[in-house]
Amino acid sequence: MEKKFTDYYPPGSAYYEKVRGKISKLYENFGYQIIEPSVFINYDDIYFCDKNNSFKIVDYDGSVLTLRTEYTLSAANIAANLFDERQDVMKFYYFGKVFQYLTENAGDWREFHQIGIENIMKKDDPFSDVEVIALAAETLLELGFLNFTVDIGEVNFFKGITFGYGIDDESSEMLCKLIDKKDYIGIENFLKDKNIKSSVIDDFRRITRLYGKGDVLKDARVYAKNEISKKSLDRLEFIYRKLKSMGYEDYISLDLGMLKHMDYYTGIIFTGYIEGLGYPVLSGGRYDSLFSRFNRRLFAVGFAAGLERLIEKMPVFKETFEVYVGYDDEGFEKAFEFTKNLKGKAYFQSFPERREECKERAKNMGIERVYYFKGKDIILL
Amino acid sequence: MITIALPKGRLAKESAAFFAKCGILNLCINESSRKLIYFDEKKNYRVILVKPFDVPTYVEYGAADMGVVGKDVLMEKNVRIFEILDLGIGRCFLALAGPKGKKTDFLEKKDKVIATKYPNITKEYFNKINHQNLRVIKLNGSVELAPLLGLSDGIVDVVETGRTLKENGLEVYEKMFDISARLIINRASLKIKKDLISDIIEKMERGLEIEHT
Numbered sequence: 001m002e003k004k005f006t007d008y009y010p011p012g013s014a015y016y017e018k019v020r021g022k023i024s025k026l027y028e029n030f031g032y033q034i035i036e037p038s039v040f041i042n043y044d045d046i047y048f049c050d051k052n053n054s055f056k057i058v059d060y061d062g063s064v065l066t067l068r069t070e071y072t073l074s075a076a077n078i079a080a081n082l083f084d085e086r087q088d089v090m091k092f093y094y095f096g097k098v099f100q101y102l103t104e105n106a107g108d109w110r111e112f113h114q115i116g117i118e119n120i121m122k123k124d125d126p127f128s129d130v131e132v133i134a135l136a137a138e139t140l141l142e143l144g145f146l147n148f149t150v151d152i153g154e155v156n157f158f159k160g161i162t163f164g165y166g167i168d169d170e171s172s173e174m175l176c177k178l179i180d181k182k183d184y185i186g187i188e189n190f191l192k193d194k195n196i197k198s199s200v201i202d203d204f205r206r207i208t209r210l211y212g213k214g215d216v217l218k219d220a221r222v223y224a225k226n227e228i229s230k231k232s233l234d235r236l237e238f239i240y241r242k243l244k245s246m247g248y249e250d251y252i253s254l255d256l257g258m259l260k261h262m263d264y265y266t267g268i269i270f271t272g273y274i275e276g277l278g279y280p281v282l283s284g285g286r287y288d289s290l291f292s293r294f295n296r297r298l299f300a301v302g303f304a305a306g307l308e309r310l311i312e313k314m315p316v317f318k319e320t321f322e323v324y325v326g327y328d329d330e331g332f333e334k335a336f337e338f339t340k341n342l343k344g345k346a347y348f349q350s351f352p353e354r355r356e357e358c359k360e361r362a363k364n365m366g367i368e369r370v371y372y373f374k375g376k377d378i379i380l381l
Numbered sequence: 382m383i384t385i386a387l388p389k390g391r392l393a394k395e396s397a398a399f400f401a402k403c404g405i406l407n408l409c410i411n412e413s414s415r416k417l418i419y420f421d422e423k424k425n426y427r428v429i430l431v432k433p434f435d436v437p438t439y440v441e442y443g444a445a446d447m448g449v450v451g452k453d454v455l456m457e458k459n460v461r462i463f464e465i466l467d468l469g470i471g472r473c474f475l476a477l478a479g480p481k482g483k484k485t486d487f488l489e490k491k492d493k494v495i496a497t498k499y500p501n502i503t504k505e506y507f508n509k510i511n512h513q514n515l516r517v518i519k520l521n522g523s524v525e526l527a528p529l530l531g532l533s534d535g536i537v538d539v540v541e542t543g544r545t546l547k548e549n550g551l552e553v554y555e556k557m558f559d560i561s562a563r564l565i566i567n568r569a570s571l572k573i574k575k576d577l578i579s580d581i582i583e584k585m586e587r588g589l590e591i592e593h594t
């Protein structure tokens with residue numbers, strides 16, 4: 001039978017708890033607090049791009065709900081409700097399941113775990129961008145990855161350029177898609193049809209090649225002809241320098257042609273890639289405009305990572321029992337009492353067995369320390 | 382190591398020749414062989430041969446770092462990859478075609494049936510010209526047969542020389558899009574293996590420039 005749903009069972013299920021332990025500690029060290037938003041969201045409220053692949057439920061009164069497809073919207077909603085004027089910042093992290101249909105090509109997923117943080121502030125400050133990107137890199141390091149990159153872009157660089165050349169919104173949306181694909185030829189054909197000067201076409205084509213390490217910033221200056229673009233480069237340079245001085249240079253890269261969800265992100269954007277996996281494992285950015293839907297003026301930056309993809313490639317945790325506890329018919333009470341007080345993970349046998357059986361089973365499970373309770377006696381095998 | 386996905390068939394040979402000309406790798410693809418994986422002598426490259434429609438899938442999920450595939454396939458399958466270069470090989474065009482001499486009948490017919498390997502491109506194309514009542518039948522090959530057997534009124538397919546159409550009593554009604562082979566690259570690979578891949582792109586760009594002059 002076709003397997004439609006995902007069950008989590010040992011040993012895999014234990015990995016999620018391990019990850020939870022590691023990342024909670026990391027995020028809590030930096031003042032992030034856990035949130036657990038409702039699993040339900042009003043269908044009308046979810047992002048347009050998520051509507052198609054979300055799961056719809058009819059509520060008891062006939063209204064349509066969906067299961068949450070991600071956490072940021074709920075986190076922003078919570079912050080908008082709780083934020084009071086005396087506060088400077090609200091920091092949230094989350095760990096849990098989201099529900100979204102990912103196509104057959106992508107492996108036919110309906111549910112997966114997401115971890116992430118949201119840093120929501122009263123003002124816009126580039127230091128919070130640095131903090132969040134550094135924590136994105138730390139998240140991957142904490143999970144044991146060494147060969148990865150957090151690729152960083154800035155949406156205002158492109159917004160400034162299209163604004164400067166007087167390109168209308170509809171065209172710039174199309175252009176975004178082409179540049180994001182680094183589609184050299186598509187850009188040329190598209191702009192030629194719009195009667196755009198060839199020097200401008202060349203500029204847009206060259207933007208697709210603005211990726212790599214720090215020198216990209218220097219190359220990009222040529223295209224930043226107005227204040228919007230210039231400011232975005234200044235900010236990106238500040239962020240890059242800070243991350244470099246913190247020792248993250250090997251784990252970050254730049255791509256000014258990265259243009260995702262332009263109507264959503266308002267500043268830096270970033271995507272995490274690990275070696276050996278062809279698709280992004282982490283995605284984030286600054287999304288200040290989201291709060292206007294809650295009639296608040298707040299500034300936020302955050303990221304989310306899909307755990308299934310990461311766990312697939314994670315260096316395997318060794319999950320073994322340290323102690324085996326066996327007993328005969330009369331030894332049960334003592335054995336139970338003993339196990340209760342044990343430190344470390346014990347395998348407690350669920351039926352009485354003979355001494356030789358106990359030894360054999362422990363050996364098969366690869367457990368070296370074996371306690372056998374024979375009546376009132378304890379024997380170390 | 383860099384893994385390159387090539388579409389089985391003539392384009393694989395043409396691509397291999399182009400890679401050789403650019404000084405990237407020398408590979409002899411034997412069409413009669415059943416081999417699906419080839420390595421170069423230094424084991425810097427691994428070339429895999431897959432169905433054209435699977436090239437974008439291999440590249441999108443990173444099973445291959447890069448691939449060569451026709452623009453027609455990329456238009457049909459909307460994948461998240463980088464589409465870096467037009468290799469100028471495998472030139473052909475996508476056309477709307479049907480039985481010879483029946484173009485007016487076809488255009489006037491209200492509820493058209495079209496057989497094609499490219500249902501998405503076909504629907505989008507007819508959507509743009511506001512044609513309603515279109516029915517699309519997806520076939521996996523020998524599309525030219527469909528109008529002859531009454532399965533459809535017309536077809537949307539790639540045309541290279543037009544010989545297949547002609548030999549089956551069909552003709553081009555409308556030229557839709559020019560097609561050529563593209564170099565596509567996996568999003569993560571471009572970033573994680575930047576130096577290796579930039580080197581390949583540069584060599585190919587130089588190769589293309591020489592060709593143009």
